[in-house]
Amino acid sequence: MLLGPALAVSALLFTIGVVGVLFRRNAIVVFMCVELMLNAANLTFVALAQRLGVAGHVFVFFVMAVAAAEAAVGLAIILAIFRHRETVDLGNINLLKG
């Protein structure tokens, strides 16, 4: 029931997330795009659970729990970066340059 459209929506969401991570320079937006990708994965789990059993539902709760933790840590890091450098533009944060 509505498996095809559900997977199509999740694929679209995931692609939007990836493209956002790739091309946006604001750390908050990149962070939101990561969340978008996680939720795309969640949608896939739920859609496939009706066919493959309840394990998909269980996984969604795990992902939500981990995503909540990640959001807390990630936002804290971004906040720390902002305090330190007064910007969250990823183009300016290139300390790993060799």
Added chain:
Amino acid sequence: MTDPHAGLAAWVWLVLALPLAGFLVNGALVFVRPRANGLVTLVGVGTVAAAFGVAVAVATAVGPAHEPLVFRYWDWITAGALRVDFALQVDHLSAVMLLVVTGVGALIHVFSVGYMGADPGYARYFAYLNLFVFFMLVLVLGASFPVMFVGWEGVGLCSYLLIGFWFNERINADAGKKAFIVNRIGDTGFLVAMFLLFRTTGSLDFGDVLARAPATFTAGAPLITAITLLLFLGCTGKSAQIPLFTWLPDAMQGPTPVSALIHAATMVTAGVYLVARCSVLFALAPVASAVVAGVGALTALFAATIALKQWDIKRVLAYSTISQLGYMFVGVGTGAYAAGIFHLVTHAFFKALLFLGSGSVIHAMHHALHATHRHGDAQDMRTMGGLRRCMPWTAGLMWIATLAIAGVPPLSGFFSKDEILTAAFARGTSEPLWYLWWGLGLAAAALTAFYMTRLMLYTFHGPNRTGEGADAHLHEAPWVMTGPLLALGVLAVAGGALNVPPLLGGGAWLHHWLEPVTAAAAAHLPGVHVSRGTEWALVVLAVALAGAGILAAQRLLRPTELLPARAAAPETGFGRVLWRKWYVDELYDALIVRPVQWISSRVLWRLVDARLVDGLLVNGTAAASRALGWLGSRLQTGQLGMYVAVFVIGVLALLSALAR
């Protein structure tokens, strides 16, 4: 593992330990109390004299033994099938060498007390000299090739140290290096011969190798010929034979007692000892034996011709030594091992006497030149002359040695030289090639008489050419120097009694003494005999030639007309060739030294080392890693988007690969 029947011979370790202790004590004194000459003398001379005493005791114990007495002390090398003990072997041959080394060595040590007394390096000198005696004894007492090789290399080291004893002057240091390097060439042969012997016989102990040799090698086969020729290459280096003789004349840069001990009496005879020690191997290789005798005969004549035109008193004696060593090789190459060793012994007596006598002369000349503030060469015979009036003892004793080396009966050299020539002639009856060696030896004998008489005439006779006022300062050396001369003089006169041939009513004692050592080799040699009449003819011929040489020198040379070196006209014609030593040094310089230096500096240094190793390999590796690092660092942009893009591309590639 001490043989209960060894008796006094079991003390042989003490003969080694004494000079070694002397070296250690004197070596310590060099650093602690270099001016304690009395203590240095006591230790230096005392240890060697005591070693002589022990050596006499050991030799008496060896006399009745028929088998070599071998004393094993500890395992030295054990690797696979190779097993070498540090073991000493005392037999009749090493007993003779033992007595010569410690006996003549002790006399030369005593002489050195006077000769080197004023030298600031006195303690260092005696330390080196004791170390030399130690290594020489290791050489003659070693029970296997490797132990002998330790001594062989050790005496080479001491020779180097003592030639360059006055190393402040470059020429002395260069002479030391030359001796060391030329000897290394010969040592290569010795080493390869050892490898081959181990491969074929499975052992390096003299006893095993010599016992297994007749069964292992076919007589005259290429293998045994190669081994013996390689051994002989080692001998040509150590014993200064053609082609490796050039180091010995230069070795005269060392102190004169060193020349007497190392470069006349003992070390240079190591090659003769080696051939006699390996007599069985050489007897199995007739070609190699012919080469040994031939090289010996050629060297004897060749060196004698050079000695005719040298002006440096020690150089004459150096070439004379090379020539006499040639005789010894004729002896041992012919198979007359006892005759070769006999000449080794008598030569040690009279040549040590000649060298010490020349040392006494140089000592006096040095003082006279110093006292009259002249800068002449204290060793040039042209600045000497008439010295017999000032130093009668030295003159008389050196005349005895001269007559002995010329082969005038009944002095020692007559018996030993005559025995070698007779043996060569006798071998000629079955192998005519030996007639040639005999002829060369005979010619060399006549030249020997000539150049030695020349040395004596120019040094001790005629007017004195040292210069105004030098007469008053030329005088005989102190007794500590003439004493050893006197002892050696007695030995040079009476040494022949060791081995008076049956022809002259003697018992050939040394010949019989050495029989336990030489008998095994004699079994492989053709038995040759010449009639009594022929022997007498040979004796008369040799004596006549010696007499002719002496008389010719007396007639032809005019010490009264000789000019000092600074006024002398340069030699011309053939005399110049002889004076320049047949240009052998120049030849080696052009053929070997310069090409090696050219290759070393141009190819090996500038090209291989500087360009290839340093440039390409060392610096190249560094440059390559730096370039790779630079490339890697370009990937790290620090841009997060870049990393994620690479990551996504990677994941997509992985997924597409898995989905297929």
